[in-house]
Amino acid sequence: MKNKPLNRQKYSKEVKEGLYQIVLPTTFPVGPVNVYLIEGNALTLVDTGPKTDEAWEILIKGIEEVGYQLMDIQQILITHYHIDHSGLLERVRKVSGAQILGHPLLEPYIELKPEFNEYRNQFYFKLYKSCGVPHEYQHHFARQQKRFQHLFDPSQVDIKLAHRQQVPGLEDWQVLYTPGHSQDHLCIYRRRDGVLLGGDHIIEHISSNALIEPPLHSTNERPLTLVQYRAALEMCADEDIQIIFTGHGEPVTKHRQLIHERLKNNWLRTEKIRHLLEDGPKTVYELTTLLFPSIFKKELNLTISETIGHLDLLTLLHQVKVEEIEGVSYYSI
Numbered sequence: 557m558k559n560k561p562l563n564r565q566k567y568s569k570e571v572k573e574g575l576y577q578i579v580l581p582t583t584f585p586v587g588p589v590n591v592y593l594i595e596g597n598a599l600t601l602v603d604t605g606p607k608t609d610e611a612w613e614i615l616i617k618g619i620e621e622v623g624y625q626l627m628d629i630q631q632i633l634i635t636h637y638h639i640d641h642s643g644l645l646e647r648v649r650k651v652s653g654a655q656i657l658g659h660p661l662l663e664p665y666i667e668l669k670p671e672f673n674e675y676r677n678q679f680y681f682k683l684y685k686s687c688g689v690p691h692e693y694q695h696h697f698a699r700q701q702k703r704f705q706h707l708f709d710p711s712q713v714d715i716k717l718a719h720r721q722q723v724p725g726l727e728d729w730q731v732l733y734t735p736g737h738s739q740d741h742l743c744i745y746r747r748r749d750g751v752l753l754g755g756d757h758i759i760e761h762i763s764s765n766a767l768i769e770p771p772l773h774s775t776n777e778r779p780l781t782l783v784q785y786r787a788a789l790e791m792c793a794d795e796d797i798q799i800i801f802t803g804h805g806e807p808v809t810k811h812r813q814l815i816h817e818r819l820k821n822n823w824l825r826t827e828k829i830r831h832l833l834e835d836g837p838k839t840v841y842e843l844t845t846l847l848f849p850s851i852f853k854k855e856l857n858l859t860i861s862e863t864i865g866h867l868d869l870l871t872l873l874h875q876v877k878v879e880e881i882e883g884v885s886y887y888s889i
């Protein structure tokens with residue numbers, strides 16, 4: 557049951573009809589995260605924010621301001637598994653009993669079974685080795701996972717969503733599968749007024765990364781995440797979107813212009829990498845240190861992902877060759 561909302565909204569705002577935004581603080585460099593409450597046949601929370609007491613309290617206040625209680629939430633839709641968006645998931649689920657909706661590829665990241673953790677750690681260890689990452693950083697991913705493990709409680713996915721299906725309980729909203737930033741990333745779209753809830757697919761003030769991730773099964777090839785990301789951006793450019801409410805920062809109104817800008821700047825980096833190979837073959841790690849000299853140590857996974865993504869593109873376009881010497885890949889033009 558909805559109570560009469562307060563006049564002065566401090567923790568939430570109605571951004572479109574039946575759509576409310578709640579801004580939650582995070583402890584991550586990205587800054588605050590936006591989560592959304594949608595009224596429909598089922599009261600739906602889109603993303604939960606990070607697992608901190610501060611975010612938890614503001615989330616509760618934000619929902620109360622709209623006129624509901626946490627217990628009224630019937631379903632939680634997760635745009636993607638990253639912990640700034642999903643850290644409070646299990647806590648909200650326990651209190652509300654809500655169903656959890658997401659892409660099928662969300663499941664392993666949300667269940668976080670030990671064997672999946674081990675699989676991921678092994679994948680990055682081998683990947684870093686082939687990138688020529690020095691020995692002391694080869695376990696970077698596993699170490700980072702350990703540092704962040706208290707920021708997520710394993711949970712479950714109850715309803716798996718497919719591209720273009722209607723969101724259960726929200727008859728106006730449709731799923732758009734938008735992999736690239738993460739393999740499970742999805743957006744939801746309300747065609748009648750052109751509203752997209754975009755997660756981290758596109759953000760006004762920062763360009764999203766296409767993070768390298770393992771294939772779901774070890775026998776499959778690694779997904780070409782930057783290629784996916786570019787294609788999923790182009791797909792959104794083709795949609796008649798009026799406004800994108802994003803996972804961070806202000807809404808995007810001129811989405812085609814912004815997507816074009818992102819794709820163009822992305823190509824510039826691809827070109828830069830090709831130039832860096834003019835004076836001889838290099839490993840992914842060597843290229844990463846040249847491209848991101850000030851941040852590669854701190855943000856190894858992000859920067860290595862970026863370099864690999866562009867090399868994947870160049871490889872697909874037959875603009876670079878790759879040769880493996882003692883387990884390390886060397887790229888050349």
Ligand SMILES: [Zn+2]
Nearest residue numbers: 636638737756
């Ligand atoms: Zn993210």
